[in-house]
Amino acid sequence: MMNLTLKIWRQKDANDKGQMVDYKVTDISEHMSFLEMMDVLNEQLVNSGDQPVAFDHDCREGICGMCSLYINGEAHGPDRGITTCQLHMRMFNDGDTITIEPWRASAFPVIKDLIVDRMSFERIQQAGGFISVNTSGNTQDANAIPISKHAADEAMDAAACIGCGACVATCKNSSAMLFVGAKVSQYALLPQGQVEAADRVKNMVEQMDLEGFGNCTNTGACEIECPKGISLENIARMNREFLSASLKG
Amino acid sequence: MSGLLSSSIARKFAMALSALFLIFFLLMHVSINLLSIFSEDAFNVASHFMGTNPLIQFLMQPILIIGVVFHFVMGFILELKNRKAVGVHKYVKNNGAANSTWMSRNMIYSGLAILLFIVIHFLDFWIPELKYKYVEVLPEEPTRYYHEMVEKFHNPIKVGVYVVAFVFLALHLLHGFMSAFQSMGLNNKYTKTFERCAKAYSIVIPGLFIFIAIFHYFNQ
Ligand code: SF4
Ligand code: FES
Numbered sequence: 001m002m003n004l005t006l007k008i009w010r011q012k013d014a015n016d017k018g019q020m021v022d023y024k025v026t027d028i029s030e031h032m033s034f035l036e037m038m039d040v041l042n043e044q045l046v047n048s049g050d051q052p053v054a055f056d057h058d059c060r061e062g063i064c065g066m067c068s069l070y071i072n073g074e075a076h077g078p079d080r081g082i083t084t085c086q087l088h089m090r091m092f093n094d095g096d097t098i099t100i101e102p103w104r105a106s107a108f109p110v111i112k113d114l115i116v117d118r119m120s121f122e123r124i125q126q127a128g129g130f131i132s133v134n135t136s137g138n139t140q141d142a143n144a145i146p147i148s149k150h151a152a153d154e155a156m157d158a159a160a161c162i163g164c165g166a167c168v169a170t171c172k173n174s175s176a177m178l179f180v181g182a183k184v185s186q187y188a189l190l191p192q193g194q195v196e197a198a199d200r201v202k203n204m205v206e207q208m209d210l211e212g213f214g215n216c217t218n219t220g221a222c223e224i225e226c227p228k229g230i231s232l233e234n235i236a237r238m239n240r241e242f243l244s245a246s247l248k249g
Numbered sequence: 250m251s252g253l254l255s256s257s258i259a260r261k262f263a264m265a266l267s268a269l270f271l272i273f274f275l276l277m278h279v280s281i282n283l284l285s286i287f288s289e290d291a292f293n294v295a296s297h298f299m300g301t302n303p304l305i306q307f308l309m310q311p312i313l314i315i316g317v318v319f320h321f322v323m324g325f326i327l328e329l330k331n332r333k334a335v336g337v338h339k340y341v342k343n344n345g346a347a348n349s350t351w352m353s354r355n356m357i358y359s360g361l362a363i364l365l366f367i368v369i370h371f372l373d374f375w376i377p378e379l380k381y382k383y384v385e386v387l388p389e390e391p392t393r394y395y396h397e398m399v400e401k402f403h404n405p406i407k408v409g410v411y412v413v414a415f416v417f418l419a420l421h422l423l424h425g426f427m428s429a430f431q432s433m434g435l436n437n438k439y440t441k442t443f444e445r446c447a448k449a450y451s452i453v454i455p456g457l458f459i460f461i462a463i464f465h466y467f468n469q
Contacts, residue, residue: 007341020341073344099342106336172345172354173331175257205256214334215257215327217356218428224348236436242258243434
């Protein structure tokens with residue numbers, strides 16, 4: 001059982017200035033998940049008539065990409081290859097002070113407490129993160145198109161991105177290139193996606209820039225903090241795709 | 250910087266291209282400097298050639314200056330844009346060392362240190378040289394270069410500044426060289442080998458510059 005001090009960012013709404021507030025939680029089991037620890041805190045706050053801390057979460061099993069949190073200076077906390085909902089309290093020690101902040105980036109404004117608005121990611125997706133399928137009734141079976149194992153594997157790895165935004169949160173430039181690189185790659189690697197590849201990469205990069213994400217300087221922090229192990233190769237692929245698409249006009 | 254350089258990826262690409270050009274220039278520069286260790290005459294011949302050949306003076310030199318200025322200006326533009334992207338709210342606690350190198354997070358500072366050095370270097374070497382050739386139009390003296398240079402390295406403060414500047418250059422290159430390849434879209438099975446070569450280059454080339462300065466300091 002652990003007793004912890006939590007330093008948490010509290011902000012009433014988008015316009016509030018916000019501040020760090022200290023809380024104490026006691027008797028936290030190391031078997032709890034980090035979000036369960038947050039639930040304990042919130043129960044405590046509700047019982048004492050205070051506002052609970054707002055934070056994003058949904059599946060709580062590392063697949064939806066909703067949970068976020070910058071914990072002790074790292075996106076999704078100190079563990080690797082996991083989302084915040086998969087982080088366990090056994091990563092911490094009795095008496096620890098844990099700092100919990102929202103993702104920080106101009107393109108991810110805070111809505112309330114630890115919740116940020118990630119609609120900028122949605123708008124990037126809408127700009128081209130799809131393939132146009134005409135359901136005319138005689139649509140070809142996807143399995144009829146031969147795809148090399150290598151391409152299929154790489155596309156699958158890129159498609160593992162859950163759009164959580166940890167890459168942006170951890171980037172010193174608030175760049176979204178790992179996310180966009182993954183989304184561009186998952187289609188660019190497959191024949192179905194190649195038809196619209198040039199327009200896709202140009203439109204998605206344009207939207208990414210419009211949203212006010214920064215310029216990648218290849219620090220590689222995103223790759224390390226990404227819960228899905230999305231590789232920097234996807235950024236290089238996006239760069240290639242973009243440059244060749246731009247040269248073609 | 251509108252038009253072609255309006256997209257983030259195009260800017261990255263331009264930054265990488267100018268970087269690779271400057272990296273290549275460093276190799277040329279150090280090669281000539283190295284001659285000064287082995288032979289006074291060879292150094293003088295090479296310096297005289299570089300200093301008087303019209304192709305180098307009026308084509309290569311302006312290209313080099315444009316390359317240097319572009320790399321710095323673009324570096325600052327990117328830094329400002331990135332600061333804007335991060336916004337006014339910074340993390341209270343941010344553990345950058347957990348996921349990236351010091352070099353990669355501080356390119357703007359190592360770059361600033363190098364810029365400062367280039368200014369000093371221009372005032373010290375380049376401006377007097379221009380004055381000699383184009384303002385005062387003194388007679389060509391193909392044997393003056395070696396002594397002019399060695400003289401400068403007899404000043405311990407200059408040597409100190411020189412050494413510190415090249416340590417910053419090494420730090421800048423340790424991230425920048427490999428980063429340029431990634432920006433140009435090169436990330437494949439040869440990346441690891443590339444990385445090793447780039448790291449070696451980043452240490453060996455600045456190391457040679459430092460060695461040459463110290464060599465002349467002690468070889469009085
Ligand atoms: S690339 Fe990784 S860190 Fe970025 S949004 Fe996708 S899953 Fe999250
Ligand atoms: S809550 Fe769904 S990934 Fe964490």
